[in-house]
Amino acid sequence: xxxxxxxxIAVVVGLLALIPLGVSANTVLNFLVFTLIIAxxxxxxxxxxxYGGQFSFGHAAFFGTGAYATAMLQVHLGLNSWIAFAIGIxxxxxxxxxxxxxSFRSGLRGSYFALITLAFAEVLRIVxxxxxxxxxxxxILIKLDVRPTNxxxxxxAAFFWIALAIVAxxxxxxxxxxxxxxGAQLIAVxxxxxxxxxxxxxxxxxxxxxxILSAAVTASAGCLYAQYFLYLDSTIxxxxxxxxxxxxxxxxxxxGTVFGPLIGALALHGLGNLxxxxxxxxxxxxxxxxGALLVLAIAFAPKGLLGLVKRLRTRVTRRAIxxxx
Amino acid sequence: MLAVERVTKRFGGLVAVNEASLTAxxxxxxxxxxxxxxxxTTLFAVIAGFEAPTAGRVLLDGADITAEPVHRRALxxxxxxxxxxxxxxxxxxxxxxxVGAHLRHRARRDALAKAEAVAWQVGLGDMLDRQADSLxxxxxxxxxxxxxxxxxxxxxxxxxxxxxLNPSEIRDMIPVVRAICExxxxxxxxxxxxxxxxxxCEHIYVLAEGLIxxxxxxxxxxxxxxxxxxxxxxxxxxxxxxxxxSHA
Numbered sequence: 001x002x003x004x005x006x007x008x009i010a011v012v013v014g015l016l017a018l019i020p021l022g023v024s025a026n027t028v029l030n031f032l033v034f035t036l037i038i039a040x041x042x043x044x045x046x047x048x049x050x051y052g053g054q055f056s057f058g059h060a061a062f063f064g065t066g067a068y069a070t071a072m073l074q075v076h077l078g079l080n081s082w083i084a085f086a087i088g089i090x091x092x093x094x095x096x097x098x099x100x101x102x103s104f105r106s107g108l109r110g111s112y113f114a115l116i117t118l119a120f121a122e123v124l125r126i127v128x129x130x131x132x133x134x135x136x137x138x139x140i141l142i143k144l145d146v147r148p149t150n151x152x153x154x155x156x157a158a159f160f161w162i163a164l165a166i167v168a169x170x171x172x173x174x175x176x177x178x179x180x181x182x183g184a185q186l187i188a189v190x191x192x193x194x195x196x197x198x199x200x201x202x203x204x205x206x207x208x209x210x211x212i213l214s215a216a217v218t219a220s221a222g223c224l225y226a227q228y229f230l231y232l233d234s235t236i237x238x239x240x241x242x243x244x245x246x247x248x249x250x251x252x253x254x255x256g257t258v259f260g261p262l263i264g265a266l267a268l269h270g271l272g273n274l275x276x277x278x279x280x281x282x283x284x285x286x287x288x289x290x291g292a293l294l295v296l297a298i299a300f301a302p303k304g305l306l307g308l309v310k311r312l313r314t315r316v317t318r319r320a321i322x323x324x325x
Numbered sequence: 326m327l328a329v330e331r332v333t334k335r336f337g338g339l340v341a342v343n344e345a346s347l348t349a350x351x352x353x354x355x356x357x358x359x360x361x362x363x364x365x366t367t368l369f370a371v372i373a374g375f376e377a378p379t380a381g382r383v384l385l386d387g388a389d390i391t392a393e394p395v396h397r398r399a400l401x402x403x404x405x406x407x408x409x410x411x412x413x414x415x416x417x418x419x420x421x422x423x424v425g426a427h428l429r430h431r432a433r434r435d436a437l438a439k440a441e442a443v444a445w446q447v448g449l450g451d452m453l454d455r456q457a458d459s460l461x462x463x464x465x466x467x468x469x470x471x472x473x474x475x476x477x478x479x480x481x482x483x484x485x486x487x488x489x490l491n492p493s494e495i496r497d498m499i500p501v502v503r504a505i506c507e508x509x510x511x512x513x514x515x516x517x518x519x520x521x522x523x524x525x526c527e528h529i530y531v532l533a534e535g536l537i538x539x540x541x542x543x544x545x546x547x548x549x550x551x552x553x554x555x556x557x558x559x560x561x562x563x564x565x566x567x568x569x570x571s572h573a
Contacts (some may be wrong), residue, residue, distance in 0.1 A: 024343035181427045181436070188424040198373065200399030200428035200476055246470070 011260070013168040020157035021028035029156040033228060035161035035269040036223050036275075041242060042261035043170040044218030049247060050256035051177060052210040053190030057112070058117030059218050059246040061099060061124050064237030066092040066219030067226040072133060076228065081151035085223045093212045093221020095124075100211035104204055109193075118243070125238030138235030142226065159228055160171075164273055165263060170217050174258045186210050207318050216244060223281045248290060252297045254306030263305055268293060326351045326373070326511045328482055332381030334367050343535035344381070347514040349480065354506050356543070357515045360556050363532040365515045366408060373405040374398045375516050399428060402479035406469040406486055408515070412457035418444060419453040421468055422433065425475030426464035439475055447471040447501055463494040466471040467501075474505065481505065483514040489522050491525070495521060523547070531555065 011316065020029060041063055049055050070088035073079040073219075079087075103116045128134040135141075146152045153159060160212055177183035179296075185206045188196040197203055222242075250256075251262025272286035279285045300310040327349040333444075334342040342364040349355040359365050370376040370384055374395040383391045385401055388399060393401075398527075404425075422440035430436040434504050446449050447467045452460065457468060466486050473481060483502070487495050499521055500572050506525075516522045522529065529546045531539040535553035539546050546552055550562035 026523075081470065113332055128437065179433050181431055181433065184420070184424055184427055184433070184436070187416065188413055192411045194375070195407065195411035195472070196424065197375075198393040198405050198411075199425040199472055200396045201424070202394075202396045 002322055005179065006172065006305060009168065009171045009175060009258070013164060013171070017161060020160050021061040024157075026156060029160055031269070031273055032160050033156060033163055035265050036160065036167055037225050037228070038242075038245050038249060039220045039262045039268065040052045040163065040166055040221035040224065041246040042253075042265050043167070043174065044214045044216070044221065045246040046175065046214075046250040046261045047174065047217065047243075048210045048214035048256065050250050050260065051174075051190065052185065052186045052207060054104075054210070055114050055205060055247070056214075056243070057100075057247070058115040058119070058243055059214075060238045060240065061095055061121040061139055062092040062215040063116065063225070063242045063246070064121070064124060064128065064220035064234075064239075065095045066108075066185075066222030067232050067237045068128060068134055068140070068222075069219075070223040071142050071232050075140060076133065080149070081227060083224035085151060085220075085227065088223040088226075089216050089220045092222065093216035096211045096215025097208065099215075102131040102210045104207045104211070119241075121238055121240070121243060125234045128238055129234035134234065135232075136143035137233065139231060139236075142230040144230060151231075157239075159224075163172075163224055165219055171258055171262070173217075178258065182206065182209060187256075221265075248294060250304070252293055254304030254305055257306050258303070260306055261303050267305060270277045327480075327513060328384040328387075328388060329368070329372060330384065331503040332368065332371055332488045334371055334376060334380045336363070338463070340535050342371065342378075342532075344407070345360065345532065345535070345537050346359055346381075347537065349511055351511055352506070353528065354502070354512040354526050356516065356522045356529040357513065357532060357547075358517070358519075358522055359528060359532035360536075363555075364535040366484060366496060367530065368535045369405070369482060373403060373424050374552035375484045384437055397477055399478075402477075403477035403482065404480070405482040406473050406484055408468075408488065410462075410465040410469050412460070412465055412468055414427050414458040417456055418449050418460070418468060418471075421457050421470045422449075422475045425472040428476040440471075441472045442476045446474065446504075448497070460474070462489050463491075463498075466490065466498070470505075474510075480511045480513065481511060483516070485515055485517060487516060487518040488516075490494060499524060519547075552554045 019032065034239055041059060045056065051088050066088040070084045073084035075079055085228050099117060099120050103113055109114055129137055135220055169301040185196065185201045188201055189203055189206050193203055222237065249264035249268055250261045250266055254260030268290060274288050276286045297304060329345060329347045330457040331344045331346050332342055333344050345368055357365055360362060367376060371378045374393060378391065380427065385403065390398055413424065419437060420441050422443050426436040426439035430439055444453055447470050449464065449467050449471055452464065452566055471485060489497065495518055503523060506526055526549060527544055529540065529543050529548060530537050531552050537551045538551045538555060553562040553565060
């Protein structure tokens with residue numbers, strides 16, 4: 001990978017990392033950490049959906065598994081938080097492998113794949129809601145014990161930087177994906193499965209690799225969520241909300257691009273937050289904004305905000321070349 | 326190199342290919358012709374691994390590959406083009422061909438370099454950065470060919486690469502195919518454009534209603550009464566022969 005490819009990532013991450021130095025208001029940092037968690041979940045979705053063309057409606061399955069694994073390993077087994085965090089990511093990846101194997105091996109594509117992932121996430125939600133190990137409907141609490149070795153910090157800024165570090169790692173991974181054989185094969189599968197097969201691409205293997213990577217990334221968002229809020233129940237962990245957030249951000253920001261999910265998450269939550277503050281306490285007003293944004297994105301910017309910027313820029317340069325008049 | 330032994334493919338009650346056998350000898354261009362609906366594309370799909378035959382075997386250099394998945398066959402050196410072109414529409418010409426090149430080039434840089442070389446070989450050298458869906462039909466056919474070539478095949482299956490091209494485009498394409506063969510790649514081609522088949526192929530198989538009804542060198546096959554009947558209908562051969570004698 002060339003240094004030139006990594007430079008934009010370094011700049012963006014560097015600028016974001018400065019925010020806590022200037023802003024210390026807890027509400028702002030809260031908002032930012034939450035948005036970054038969404039961004040990570042969305043980055044995970046983007047690997048499978050954006051680059052692989054496999055639209056999942058059930059990324060909650062990975063988010064929730066990561067979150068529950070992190071929480072349960074600490075609560076029931078007394079495991080160290082950092083180790084639990086790592087295992088949580090692995091657990092999410094494993095669920096990705098199972099769901100991927102079952103659905104891709106039977107050749108499910110398009111809306112069938114979307115529906116089956118939705119079904120898997122819902123089954124997990126119901127199981128988590130009924131099982132004793134997950135705390136059932138009452139949910140599960142991670143014991144408050146603020147120590148860095150416990151992955152708990154007094155300062156929200158610390159969480160912000162950790163979340164940002166994960167975002168950065170995934171940005172680099174995504175960038176690598178764009179310049180690797182695996183990525184080229186994954187994009188080929190998205191564009192045309194039969195043609196990819198004819199060129200020697202092992203379609204099942206490529207899809208499985210993508211869903212495992214995708215699930216691991218989204219699971220890390222879940223782990224972080226659990227560690228930050230220290231509380232989970234089944235509608236948080238396996239709820240449809242996170243599946244929707246994970247796919248909405250890349251679609252709005254720019255599907256199948258490195259920065260799309262991050263930009264989408266920041267735009268959606270920034271705007272959502274702004275409107276709920278301006279519109280006062282109308283419940284669900286941010287959801288109305290999401291819906292409107294989604295419609296606008298699909299109608300006017302099918303390649304997301306990044307695609308829109310690119311299109312406007314080429315139009316401006318073209319006009320500049322054509323000269324006035 | 327390639328041997329197809331008594332391959333049968335049934336779709337429910339329909340027998341698309343019926344005990345068809347053929348061979349494609351090393352370093353030659355072998356043709357497969359036949360009227361519409363004869364089962365050519367199905368037979369092709371069986372050879373490439375997209376369809377499993379109901380009965381029969383497909384051998385590559387003596388190894389039975391009948392049960393091997395498509396991507397394994399590609400590794401062995403079989404590449405195919407599609408009759409209905411299947412470009413990766415959103416990618417550039419270079420990126421399209423690089424997907425094929427990645428089969429034998431792990432590093433992105435090597436694959437892109439290989440893609441560029443192949444693009445020049447098939448006459449797309451000055452369109453490397455064009456998006457695939459902006460190409461003309463002729464360009465897309467060349468792209469199909471380029472992608473397949475980039476996998477560095479030993480056996481190339483061409484499914485009507487000339488169909489849909491105008492006469493001058495066909496004239497441009499024929500030397501490209503011949504050059505590929507001369508570089509040592511064995512070719513089996515399904516083709517409707519008789520002019521091309523006549524000038525390129527040394528040996529032709531004729532498939533009609535799922536059966537191989539004739540084989541031989543192109544000029545002999547084109548005079549075969551069974552072939553003429555298959556194309557033009559029952560009695561056509563005798564009618565055309567009597568017309569020839571009456572003219573003489």
